[in-house]
Amino acid sequence: MGARQGAVLHRRTQGLRSQDQPVPGAAIQAGRHGTELQAARIFLYAAASKLDRKAPDASKWSAMAKRFVTDVGFNVANDALQLHGGYGYLHDYGIEKLVRDLRVHQILEGTNEIMRVIIARALIGRQ
Numbered sequence: 001m002g003a004r005q006g007a008v009l010h011r012r013t014q015g016l017r018s019q020d021q022p023v024p025g026a027a028i029q030a031g032r033h034g035t036e037l038q039a040a041r042i043f044l045y046a047a048a049s050k051l052d053r054k055a056p057d058a059s060k061w062s063a064m065a066k067r068f069v070t071d072v073g074f075n076v077a078n079d080a081l082q083l084h085g086g087y088g089y090l091h092d093y094g095i096e097k098l099v100r101d102l103r104v105h106q107i108l109e110g111t112n113e114i115m116r117v118i119i120a121r122a123l124i125g126r127q
């Protein structure tokens, strides 16, 4: 969910820049963000598949996916805001709303710190 919103936001950013000469830094960021969003999407589907199959390590995968996907989604949107400079922060452009909306997913449904605790316990074999 967060990653998808981040991807939409990123496309808007690229559209804005394509009217001018492409900004090399922005193109490099687009490559990085596209890769991270794709990795997040794959991770999300893998964790969902584990849950569907009732795999014994589904909880660990779910915690990993929740943390990773929500962190990537927020970071991509936040970077896109930064790319627009001061305009990115303004209400008029809508990016700050996406950043705020994505930020809460790092808190909701178990904070990402708690996800790290769950992952650590699973990795060291303690429940």
Ligand SMILES: Cc1cc2nc3c(=O)[nH]c(=O)nc-3n(C[C@H](O)[C@H](O)[C@H](O)COP(=O)(O)OP(=O)(O)OC[C@H]3O[C@@H](n4cnc5c(N)ncnc54)[C@H](O)[C@@H]3O)c2cc1C
Pocket (backbone or CB within 6 Å): 104, 107, 108, 109, 110, 111, 112, 113, 114, 117
């Ligand atoms: C917009 C919004 C909608 C919400 N909707 C719902 C809802 O529909 N249903 C529902 O049940 N709840 C809902 N919540 C509550 C949400 O699930 C909690 O805010 C969330 O689980 C975090 O709990 P807390 O706020 O009590 O933070 P706390 O548990 O007080 O944590 C505070 C901070 O300390 C960190 N922390 C706590 N324990 C540890 C630890 N052991 N190790 C490391 N760090 C730690 C946390 O990560 C966090 O950063 C909503 C919250 C918001 C903001």
